[in-house]
Amino acid sequence: MVSVMETLTIKTENKFRTLITKQAYKKGEVICAMPSENIMDKPNRFTVQIAHDRHTHVGKLAALNHSCDPNVILDTEETLMIARRDIQKGEELSFFYPSTEWEMQAPFICLCGAANCIHVVAGARFLPLSTLEHHYLNPHIRDMMIELLNNTELHLKKLQEA
Numbered sequence: 001m002v003s004v005m006e007t008l009t010i011k012t013e014n015k016f017r018t019l020i021t022k023q024a025y026k027k028g029e030v031i032c033a034m035p036s037e038n039i040m041d042k043p044n045r046f047t048v049q050i051a052h053d054r055h056t057h058v059g060k061l062a063a064l065n066h067s068c069d070p071n072v073i074l075d076t077e078e079t080l081m082i083a084r085r086d087i088q089k090g091e092e093l094s095f096f097y098p099s100t101e102w103e104m105q106a107p108f109i110c111l112c113g114a115a116n117c118i119h120v121v122a123g124a125r126f127l128p129l130s131t132l133e134h135h136y137l138n139p140h141i142r143d144m145m146i147e148l149l150n151n152t153e154l155h156l157k158k159l160q161e162a
C-alpha cells in the first residue's frame with residue numbers, strides 16, 4: 001500500500017489547512033492507511049475517534065476538513081482512507097466528521113454549501129437519524145446511536161409510568 005505521506009500534501013492559507021491529493025483515485029479505491037499515532041480517551045482538533053472512548057492522532061490526516069458532501073471515507077475498523085467517489089488530481093480531500101465523531105471538542109458552523117449541509121458540526125449525537133442514515137457511519141457511531149435511542153426510549157417509558 002502507498003504510504004500516506006507521498007501522495008498527499010498539506011496546503012496552508014491564512015492558517016487554514018487543507019489536504020490535497022497529488023493523484024487521482026477511483027471510487028472505492030484505498031488512498032492510504034489511517035495513521036494511529038497516539039491513542040487517548042479525550043478528543044481534540046487533531047484526533048479521530050475510533051471507539052467509544054478512544055481517539056487517535058492521525059498525523060497528516062488531521063488536515064482533512066469536514067464536508068457534508070465528502071470525497072473520502074475514514075474506515076476506523078480497517079483503519080483506511082477510501083475514495084467515496086472518483087477524485088481528481090489536485091482536489092482537496094474531506095470527510096464527514098460525524099462519521100467518526102460522537103461529540104466533538106470544538107464544534108463549528110459548516111459553510112460547505114452542499115444541498116444537504118448540516119450547518120452545525122458538533123458530532124453524530126446532535127444529528128437526527130434521518131440525516132445520519134444518508135452517510136457512511138463507523139460501527140462505534142452506530143453503536144452509540146443505538147445506545148442513545150435505547151436510553152431515550154427507557155426514559156420516555158419511565159416518564160409515562162411516573
Ligand SMILES: [Zn+2]
Nearest residue numbers: 068110112117
Ligand atoms: Zn456542510
